[in-house]
Amino acid sequence: KQEVTQIPAALSVPEGENLVLNCSFTDSAIYNLQWFRQDPGKGLTSLLLIQSSQREQTSGRLNASLDKSSGRSTLYIAASQPGDSATYLCAAPSGTYKYIFGTGTRLKVLA
Amino acid sequence: NAGVTQTPKFRVLKTGQSMTLLCAQDMNHEYMYWYRQDPGMGLRLIHYSVGEGTTAKGEVPDGYNVSRLKKQNFLLGLESAAPSQTSVYFCASSSTGGAREKLFFGSGTQLSVL
Numbered sequence: 001k002q003e004v005t006q007i008p009a010a011l012s013v014p015e016g017e018n019l020v021l022n023c024s025f026t027d028s029a030i031y032n033l034q035w036f037r038q039d040p041g042k043g044l045t046s047l048l049l050i051q052s053s054q055r056e057q058t059s060g061r062l063n064a065s066l067d068k069s070s071g072r073s074t075l076y077i078a079a080s081q082p083g084d085s086a087t088y089l090c091a092a093p094s095g096t097y098k099y100i101f102g103t104g105t106r107l108k109v110l111a
Numbered sequence: 112n113a114g115v116t117q118t119p120k121f122r123v124l125k126t127g128q129s130m131t132l133l134c135a136q137d138m139n140h141e142y143m144y145w146y147r148q149d150p151g152m153g154l155r156l157i158h159y160s161v162g163e164g165t166t167a168k169g170e171v172p173d174g175y176n177v178s179r180l181k182k183q184n185f186l187l188g189l190e191s192a193a194p195s196q197t198s199v200y201f202c203a204s205s206s207t208g209g210a211r212e213k214l215f216f217g218s219g220t221q222l223s224v225l
Contacts, residue, residue, distance in 0.1 A: 004153075031211045043115075043201055043216035044154075089153070093210035097142065097161055098169065103153040 002027040002094035006102035013080055014110050021075040021105045023090035028068045030093050035064050035075050038087045038104070047088075048075070080109045113137050117202050117217035124192045124224045132187040132220050134202030140215070142205045143185035144169075145177060147198040148219075154201065160185055161209065192224045 003026045013019050023033070032051045036044040048064040050057045050073065056065045063076040073090055087106045091099040115136045124130055134143065141162050146154040156169030160179040174196060176188045185204075189196060200220045205212040 043218040046213045049213050097159060097209040098156055099210055099214060101154040103151060
């Protein structure tokens with residue numbers, strides 16, 4: 001059974017800092033892993049989807065890595081901005097049809 | 112450019128009342144999902160559908176029913192609401208690959224059961 005854990009639960013950093021968010025999963029037989037952003041009172045927006053054949057995926061200041069053998073993924077945010085403040089969730093597949101979500105890391109970037 | 116649309120956005124029910132949440136997607140996606148989000152518990156899958164006319168149970172299906180009569184719509188029903196069903200409900204969809212594809216989410220329904 002897939003279980004997904006995100007540490008830390010909350011993070012507060014000054015503007016401009018580079019930061020890393022962590023995601024771990026128990027079942028490494030996955031097709032991919034997704035990272036999402038959720039703003040307060042809003043739905044989830046997919047940021048990056050890393051296929052199992054890839055080790056990294058980049059979008060702008062975001063870079064996500066995937067290490068299936070260790071059951072870990074990281075989301076790297078470069079030169080953080082106050083607009084990056086949000087909750088970041090990762091999700092790993094469980095079987096063919098379903099994703100299991102972590103509880104998220106709540107990020108606050110201070111101006 | 113609607114994507115996934117959920118109605119209503121907010122609802123307050125009394126214990127024992129019934130209601131239906133509607134999810135509509137305009138991306139011709141095969142797969143649709145209903146999640147609930149509770150503080151400290153992340154998103155948990157209630158029910159899902161792999162195509163028109165199909166439904167399947169997720170992690171927390173008790174107290175909910177679903178229907179997928181049309182490909183673009185996925186309905187979530189509460190027959191007799193309980194306070195434990197107070198939550199934020201999200202609908203999501205993905206294309207033909209299921210757990211191989213990106214998930215697209217609606218903006219959520221805040222439900223309070225008194």
